[in-house]
Amino acid sequence: MWSCTSSSPTRARSTTLSSSGVTRQRSRGSETEHMTTPRSVRVVTPSTEYDVRIGPGLLDTIYEAVIRSAPKARRVHAIVDSGVPTELVDRALEGIRAADLSVTRSEITPTERVKITTTWHEQIAQAAAARLDRSDVILAIGGGIVGDIAGFVGASYRRGLHVIQCPTTLLAMVDASVGGKTGVNLETESGLLKNAIGAFHQPVEVVADIETLKSLTPRIFRAGLAECIKHSMLSGDFGDADLGSWMRDHSNEILAQEAGALAELVSRNVAVKAAVVATDEKENSSGDMGRALLNLGHTFAHAIETLPGVRVHMGDENSPIMHGEAVSLGLVAAASMSEDLGKTSGLIEPLKTWLTDLGLPTRCKGLSDVDSILERMVHDKKASGGTIRFVIPTSEGSCRVIESPGDAPILKALEAIQV
Numbered sequence: 001m002w003s004c005t006s007s008s009p010t011r012a013r014s015t016t017l018s019s020s021g022v023t024r025q026r027s028r029g030s031e032t033e034h035m036t037t038p039r040s041v042r043v044v045t046p047s048t049e050y051d052v053r054i055g056p057g058l059l060d061t062i063y064e065a066v067i068r069s070a071p072k073a074r075r076v077h078a079i080v081d082s083g084v085p086t087e088l089v090d091r092a093l094e095g096i097r098a099a100d101l102s103v104t105r106s107e108i109t110p111t112e113r114v115k116i117t118t119t120w121h122e123q124i125a126q127a128a129a130a131r132l133d134r135s136d137v138i139l140a141i142g143g144g145i146v147g148d149i150a151g152f153v154g155a156s157y158r159r160g161l162h163v164i165q166c167p168t169t170l171l172a173m174v175d176a177s178v179g180g181k182t183g184v185n186l187e188t189e190s191g192l193l194k195n196a197i198g199a200f201h202q203p204v205e206v207v208a209d210i211e212t213l214k215s216l217t218p219r220i221f222r223a224g225l226a227e228c229i230k231h232s233m234l235s236g237d238f239g240d241a242d243l244g245s246w247m248r249d250h251s252n253e254i255l256a257q258e259a260g261a262l263a264e265l266v267s268r269n270v271a272v273k274a275a276v277v278a279t280d281e282k283e284n285s286s287g288d289m290g291r292a293l294l295n296l297g298h299t300f301a302h303a304i305e306t307l308p309g310v311r312v313h314m315g316d317e318n319s320p321i322m323h324g325e326a327v328s329l330g331l332v333a334a335a336s337m338s339e340d341l342g343k344t345s346g347l348i349e350p351l352k353t354w355l356t357d358l359g360l361p362t363r364c365k366g367l368s369d370v371d372s373i374l375e376r377m378v379h380d381k382k383a384s385g386g387t388i389r390f391v392i393p394t395s396e397g398s399c400r401v402i403e404s405p406g407d408a409p410i411l412k413a414l415e416a417i418q419v
């Protein structure tokens with residue numbers, strides 16, 4: 001569907017799931033068995049390795065993850081997203097208590113404005129009150145915001161505790177819970193700087209119970225699909241060239257949240273993310289194939305989502321744009337930049353149609369303050385040495401990092417997503 005009009009630079013050998021240190025284990029057997037049997041993706045990095053378990057009902061057996069991955073733990077402190085139905089959380093924590101572990105709990109109602117050092121500090125104080133020591137566990141139950149804050153508590157309290165991530169949004173399952181990026185936003189006079197404070201701290205296990213997705217609003221569920229599309233735009237170089245076509249072929253099952261389709265969607269996306277992280281755990285790579293590629297669409301997204309007054313037409317005019325929605329806009333902007341720079345052609349319209357079909361925005365209001373957007377991009381942590389870095393698609397399933405393309409392609413890309 002997409003055509004590439006420029007030759008790609010010489011690139012590293014395509015990474016396959018097995019050779020990149022990532023394995024996907026699947027059960028054999030009937031389709032029904034396949035839908036309900038948990039799957040597992042192993043994440044292997046230079047510093048550690050751990051499993052991402054994916055399946056229905058896993059939250060009820062979270063005590064097994066604690067015993068397996070933190071065998072010396074005596075205490076578990078759960079940092080819980082207030083949006084997750086209480087009965088699910090109560091059951092999970094009861095199971096841990098029944099396994100003779102002491103359990104404490106605190107709650108966060110997540111927004112980007114809450115994802116700041118004050119909240120991190122409050123949560124650190126709760127961990128101290130719970131008398132956690134370094135063998136104990138911080139359990140994150142929630143979406144990406146709670147996972148990022150709880151992960152940072154786990155990274156920083158006593159210089160690092162065991163963290164178990166239980167992502168409960170699609171976005172957190174396919175992206176935020178995997179790879180060890182933790183942190184909070186920095187409040188500045190001109191607004192929030194996204195994820196400006198943080199640490200790399202890998203979890204000891206990730207438990208993705210796909211049944212928790214049932215209580216998401218359609219809008220929150222769909223926001224996660226933007227990160228899945230992002231993965232499909234680079235997955236050709238990381239062992240899954242068919243991810244995009246599989247997602248397109250199964251969009252009805254995905255939107256209907258059929259268990260088998262969800263398990264496949266989450267495990268394939270986690271495998272792509274894990275394959276990227278395996279090559280460049282701490283985003284140090286100056287080469288073409290590192291973790292920076294996961295920032296596709298994000299230089300735009302982080303600037304857009306922290307800009308006051310940006311609105312998308314997703315049913316609720318007054319509610320702020322979600323991270324996944326900003327990523328959707330960022331993907332269109334990155335595709336536009338790629339075409340403008342002559343790297344690809346015929347890419348934008350199919351991408352916009354795909355995003356629109358999945359209920360994601362391709363345009364928004366509130367981007368008129370271009371100076372403020374450019375300033376946010378310069379301050380974004382993806383900028384390096386005063387230059388702004390973008391990731392742009394170069395062919396289907398493949399992307400590259402470019403530095404300082406100049407103001408004109410940036411402005412044109414912003415025009416492409418402006419109402």
Ligand SMILES: NC(=O)c1ccc[n+]([C@@H]2O[C@H](COP(=O)([O-])OP(=O)(O)OC[C@H]3O[C@@H](n4cnc5c(N)ncnc54)[C@H](O)[C@@H]3O)[C@@H](O)[C@H]2O)c1
Binds near residue numbers: 195322324
């Ligand atoms: N660490 C990383 O590598 C990484 C990667 C991608 C995104 N992120 C971060 O993730 C955040 C976005 O995460 P998100 O999209 O999950 O948004 P979010 O954390 O804001 O959650 C969205 C909403 O869903 C609610 N919710 C969560 N689970 C629920 C459930 N099971 N049922 C009903 N409601 C539920 C929450 O209360 C919230 O209102 C951003 O801050 C972004 O920067 C981090």
